[in-house]
Amino acid sequence: MTQLFAYIPHKNGAADECALELLTAAAQIDATAQVTGIVVGSGTDLDAVCNEVAGSFNEIWKIDDVKFAYPNAEIIRKALIEVLPADAVFITHHNSFGMDLSPGLSILVDSPLVADVIEMEVDGNTLKTVRQELFGQVYSHVNCDISSGAIVNIRPGAFIPKENAAAGGNVVDKTVNTDVDVKRRYIETVTPDSGGVDITKADILVSVGRGIEDEDNIEMAKELAEALGAELSCSRPIVDAKWLEQARQVGTSGKTVKPKVYLAMGISGAFQHLGGIKGGFIIAINKNPKAPIFQVADVGIVGDILEFIPELTEKVQ
Amino acid sequence: MEILVCIKGVPDLEENEIEIKSDGTDIVRDDLVYSINEWDNYAVEEAISITEDKGGSVTVVTVESDEEKADEVLRREMAMGSQQGILVTDAAYGKGIASVLKAVSEKGSYDLILTGAQADGGEAQVGGMLAAMLDRPYASLVNMIEVIDDGKLKIGREIEGGDQEVSEIDLPCVLSIQTGINEPRYVSLRGIRKVSSVEIPEYRASDLGLSADEIGIDASKVKRVDYFVPDLGEGAEMIEGSMEEKVNKVIELLKSKGGMS
Numbered sequence: 001m002t003q004l005f006a007y008i009p010h011k012n013g014a015a016d017e018c019a020l021e022l023l024t025a026a027a028q029i030d031a032t033a034q035v036t037g038i039v040v041g042s043g044t045d046l047d048a049v050c051n052e053v054a055g056s057f058n059e060i061w062k063i064d065d066v067k068f069a070y071p072n073a074e075i076i077r078k079a080l081i082e083v084l085p086a087d088a089v090f091i092t093h094h095n096s097f098g099m100d101l102s103p104g105l106s107i108l109v110d111s112p113l114v115a116d117v118i119e120m121e122v123d124g125n126t127l128k129t130v131r132q133e134l135f136g137q138v139y140s141h142v143n144c145d146i147s148s149g150a151i152v153n154i155r156p157g158a159f160i161p162k163e164n165a166a167a168g169g170n171v172v173d174k175t176v177n178t179d180v181d182v183k184r185r186y187i188e189t190v191t192p193d194s195g196g197v198d199i200t201k202a203d204i205l206v207s208v209g210r211g212i213e214d215e216d217n218i219e220m221a222k223e224l225a226e227a228l229g230a231e232l233s234c235s236r237p238i239v240d241a242k243w244l245e246q247a248r249q250v251g252t253s254g255k256t257v258k259p260k261v262y263l264a265m266g267i268s269g270a271f272q273h274l275g276g277i278k279g280g281f282i283i284a285i286n287k288n289p290k291a292p293i294f295q296v297a298d299v300g301i302v303g304d305i306l307e308f309i310p311e312l313t314e315k316v317q
Numbered sequence: 318m319e320i321l322v323c324i325k326g327v328p329d330l331e332e333n334e335i336e337i338k339s340d341g342t343d344i345v346r347d348d349l350v351y352s353i354n355e356w357d358n359y360a361v362e363e364a365i366s367i368t369e370d371k372g373g374s375v376t377v378v379t380v381e382s383d384e385e386k387a388d389e390v391l392r393r394e395m396a397m398g399s400q401q402g403i404l405v406t407d408a409a410y411g412k413g414i415a416s417v418l419k420a421v422s423e424k425g426s427y428d429l430i431l432t433g434a435q436a437d438g439g440e441a442q443v444g445g446m447l448a449a450m451l452d453r454p455y456a457s458l459v460n461m462i463e464v465i466d467d468g469k470l471k472i473g474r475e476i477e478g479g480d481q482e483v484s485e486i487d488l489p490c491v492l493s494i495q496t497g498i499n500e501p502r503y504v505s506l507r508g509i510r511k512v513s514s515v516e517i518p519e520y521r522a523s524d525l526g527l528s529a530d531e532i533g534i535d536a537s538k539v540k541r542v543d544y545f546v547p548d549l550g551e552g553a554e555m556i557e558g559s560m561e562e563k564v565n566k567v568i569e570l571l572k573s574k575g576g577m578s
Binding site: 072074094095096099100101102103104105106107108112113114115116128130131132133134135137138139140141142143144145150183184185186187188189190191192203204210228229236237239240241242246249252253254255256259260261263268281282283284288290294295296297298299300301302303307308311312315316 | 327328330331334335337344411412415434437438439440441442443444445446448449450453454455456457458471473474475476477478479480481482483484485486487490493496497500537538539540541542543544545546547552553554555556560561563564565566567568570571574575576577
């Protein structure tokens with residue numbers, strides 16, 4: 001029988017909101033399976049997390065060591081290798097931790113990795129998943145042989161959290177002695193200076209993406225934002241190009257926003273970007289009628305923002 | 318410092334509209350324009366700027382069965398300032414790519430191996446697999462590198478919310494590079510001409526002690542069955558009409574939904 005394990009991320013003594021998404025994902029693999037939650041950390045914070053999630057999982061495996069006070073995937077991987085049974089199906093998120101942890105884990109436990117899964121089901125020993133490729137432009141069905149275990153990285157937000165799970169599990173201490181030769185040592189977490197910019201409070205966001213094409217065209221978007229009394233925000237490529245400051249970036253690696261209206265201008269809609277939009281009426285304008293943004297927008301216009309923005313600004317003024 | 322950078326040519330989404338073949342087995346690849354995977358381009362720039370500062374050389378490697386496509390991608394990145402290119406002309410898949418890169422890296426002596434954080438498949442897996450195969454420390458989503466000395470680097474990783482996780486990592490190591498870590502230099506025509514006649518060693522898997530079977534799709538426990546277009550429901554309500562009609566509709570929505578006066 002498949003043994004399902006979920007890695008529970010946590011911070012400051014509380015499980016991350018996305019932890020219960022793992023239960024939904026596990027139920028898609030086997031609705032009747034026992035799901036073991038693995039919580040790695042240190043001291044009273046760790047105990048608080050274990051107690052918080054114990055009710056939702058069949059069992060909680062606690063791995064407690066002061067060296068896990070910060071979630072460093074390089075050493076957590078070593079502990080997981082020690083405790084996971086050979087045919088385990090291990091589920092975590094496809095985020096900055098899962099991308100760090102899982103590829104190496106898959107090699108070391110010799111189990112296949114299926115990354116960035118958005119839907120799945122099981123047929124015998126085959127895990128049938130749905131993924132996206134080419135940055136959301138196409139979908140694919142990807143099958144994985146899980147007869148000798150698997151590592152599954154699920155996309156954050158793709159599975160609805162299972163809030164009411166009442167499994168009533170016990171906390172079992174699985175602390176192991178792991179190799180102390182730590183070759184990657186955590187120093188600190190740095191929050192970049194916002195420069196006084198706060199896009200999270202705006203009622204209207206004028207948000208620009210790759211479709212703005214050139215740094216000189218940023219001015220055009222600024223004028224529209226000013227005319228609307230809106231804030232200017234953007235997608236990742238604009239920050240990468242250093243055309244706007246990082247504090248204006250919407251997405252999982254930027255800010256999470258909930259304006260009344262989100263004007264997505266020339267933004268294709270990569271999942272990392274959409275992960276930062278938590279509400280509001282989305283109006284999308286994009287040259288590509290197949291851009292993923294049109295799947296989530298309320299209203300869409302196929303067109304060139306470089307023509308559309310000046311017209312809109314003039315009309316508003 | 319000797320640096321190996323693993324690169325890949327991917328369909329250029331600004332130049333192509335992606336269509337799926339009617340039987341779903343692949344995307345339509347006729348006339349598809351390929352360019353360097355964006356993450357890899359940042360990795361190459363980072364490698365070049367480290368060697369400009371600290372000495373050493375940069376080797377770019379790609380695993381690609383289409384030699385013409387591979388040659389173009391390799392020469393573009395060599396024109397940026399990489400000294401050597403290596404081409405492995407076999408179709409490798411998933412973990413197989415990491416196996417090939419391991420074998421290539423063992424033919425040289427590299428202090429640092431860089432990959433892009435992800436490519437067109439979105440798995441973000443090759444760098445981490447390679448590090449585990451080589452038993453070297455690894456960090457993903459790296460957005461800052463400072464060389465401390467011959468034995469270690471100070472690195473930043475991009476984590477959720479845009480925060481940066483700063484660590485120290487021992488060399489030799491493998492890092493996957495996030496976009497935005499630097500500003501990749503432009504490639505000049507002169508640069509491309511300069512590298513046009515540089516010889517690029519070509520290997521087959523068998524030259525590297527691997528069989529084509531063990532790196533290919535048949536050996537993989539993870540297999541793409543097909544590409545498809547999902548039933549996405551309604552999606553956005555599309556506004557048609559003249560520019561004026563579209564502008565008026567957006568203003569009406571900004572007033573009704575956004576409270577614009």
